[in-house]
Amino acid sequence: MRIAIVGGGASGVLAGILLKMYRPEYEVTIYEQNDRVLKKLLSTGNGMCNFDNINSNDANNYNNELIKDLINKYDYKFIVSLFKELGIASFIDDEGRIYPYSRKASNVVTILMANLKLYNVNVRCNELVYDVRIVNNKYYINNSEYDICIFACGGCASINYDYNFKDICRSLGLNWIRNYPSLTALKVKENVKAMSGLRLKGNVSYYRGTKEDLKLIERRNGEILFKDDGLSGIVMFELSRNYDPKYINKVKIDLFDCLNNKELEDMIQTNYHKFLSLPDALIGLVPKMVGLDVIKRENNDIRNIANCLKNYEFSIIGLYDYNYAQVMRGGLDLKELDINSFESLKYKDLYFIGEGVDIDGTCGGFNLHFAWVSAICAVKNILKIKRGQE
Ligand SMILES: Cc1cc2nc3c(=O)[nH]c(=O)nc-3n(C[C@H](O)[C@H](O)[C@H](O)COP(=O)(O)OP(=O)(O)OC[C@H]3O[C@@H](n4cnc5c(N)ncnc54)[C@H](O)[C@@H]3O)c2cc1C
Structure with a gap:
């Protein structure tokens, strides 16, 4: 034989x-x-x-x-x-x-x-x-x-x-x-170049669907690595299996699963009263570039900034290619x-x-x-x- x-x-x-x-x-x-x-x-x-x-x-x-x-x-x-x-x-x-x-x-x-x-x-x-x-x-x-x-x-x-x-x-x-x-990094629409190289821990939720009906598909906890134009790290590799170009694909990262929105807002508020600047108020919470990004996204509004840190949203526009997968x-x-x-x-x-x-x-x-x-x-x-x- x-x-x-x-x-x-x-x-x-x-x-x-x-x-x-x-x-x-x-x-x-x-x-x-x-x-x-x-x-x-x-x-x-x-x-x-x-x-x-x-x-x-x-x-x-x-x-x-x-x-x-x-x-x-x-x-x-x-x-x-x-x-x-x-x-x-x-x-x-x-x-x-x-x-x-x-x-x-x-x-x-x-x-x-x-x-x-x-x-x-x-x-x-x-x-x-x-x-x-x-x-x-x-x-x-x-x-x-x-x-x-x-x-x-x-x-x-x-x-x-x-x-x-x-x-x-x-x-x-x-x-x-x-x-x-598959098992690769996610390309995002938002400009994340300034955060390239940063590693954050978070609870990441993957959403997929249409504008009217965006469904939570999967939630995973882990380390996120920012790249020049996307998000990497094992948690993103795992979530990349959900990507479907036919639909809207998004991730939302909860950077503070230890605090609820109100607690986070109060903490930023207190820091702001002490340090009198929003970037300084956030420096004890997140890396500087993340702080600057959420301040810009939320137009200096402290309540919205707290919400953003718990729902840090990125639109997925594609996957990294086979060399990375x-x-x-x-x-x-x-x-x-x-x-x-x-x-x-x-x-x-x-x-x-x-x-x-x-x-x-x-x-x-x-x-x-x-x-x-x-x-x-x-x-x-x-x-x-x-x-x-x-
Ligand atoms: C960086 C990296 C890390 C990984 N880590 C893990 C991990 O920790 N755990 C895990 O479970 N999986 C991991 N994987 C995935 C895992 O390696 C693959 O799923 C697994 O090797 C698949 O085995 P396979 O036999 O199907 O193919 P392969 O191991 O890819 O072997 C296929 C072989 O066929 C040969 N070949 C192809 N076409 C031809 C041809 N026409 N003629 C002759 N030869 C040919 C190729 O050269 C190759 O040697 C990882 C993959 C990568 C890239």
Whole structure:
């Protein structure tokens, strides 16, 4: 049995290792266009590889409920024990994020590469797959013949090569859901250049809808980083998943969830009586540039300034591009696949796993969780064995 895996990222590498672990007699080849496998994994979790999350079985963390059963079946405990089998010990941080005990993504990459070698997976680096043909149920990948093919091409966030997976899908007549950058910074209409570099903590509410009907979509607490023309920070990355250009998109930041409007107004009023200038009255509350911005927005009115600090509003006019994003939203339409195995409904023995499929998750290990789970599902279908019965 000859199996080709296109893409040597998280999902492709795990699929390759598992296939050879359980069927050493199979010939498994990974095609990777980079000069080495797992390049993206190196930058995950700020170089620490946040590879899973204790809430990864909660479907609310993904864009599609269809994977609910799968993520319940293969939860973080399953992945943690599989990683242990591969030689990677892990720990859970205070927020439920799971990391390798070494706290180093490079160690995870090294161990996964050692497993590829141990199980004799062929790895062909510097080999871009550009030609995919299907003739008499055989797959021709750059002219080499295979019985089974797994596409594990990932998404186009933070890459430095031409992404051709979309074209491959289209050449096979498969439907593609329009892709957007996700887990990225938000571009805002307001001029925030003067505040660029500032970090603030706040409760951020995301609103989306029409002028007449603007609905609260999500609320998250965290650190906001001002950029030249937008808002960044993990909280904004997470909220960026709500962006829809068809609607009005806004965020409102409550910079003082410890004080209500009246208390905040009283405090500004008291400061103003003491210091006799509004910028000085605000200096003990917020960074100077934020103070100046709200004074200008609210035309020196103290009540409105207090309200503004509790509802600091920004209109979202777009997302930062793929260079800045952590994942791609959209991808191969899930309707093209059997959701339990990720096998194509149109072509037998053709599988699609990982971020290239229209599944994306929020920050915190969810995207890698899906990469691992989809690889396991495909492999299990290929091997037709149940884990625990091997
Ligand atoms: C900066 C950053 C930080 C992140 N941090 C986290 C985190 O902490 N936790 C988390 O869960 N997720 C994180 N992610 C997201 C996570 O890395 C991805 O969701 C995950 O790697 C997807 O795995 P994959 O196997 O689908 O694709 P990838 O890991 O992207 O691998 C796809 C591979 O396919 C190769 N390829 C593509 N097309 C071809 C072709 N035609 N021929 C040959 N090779 C091809 C690519 O070169 C690539 O190596 C982060 C992403 C970024 C960019």
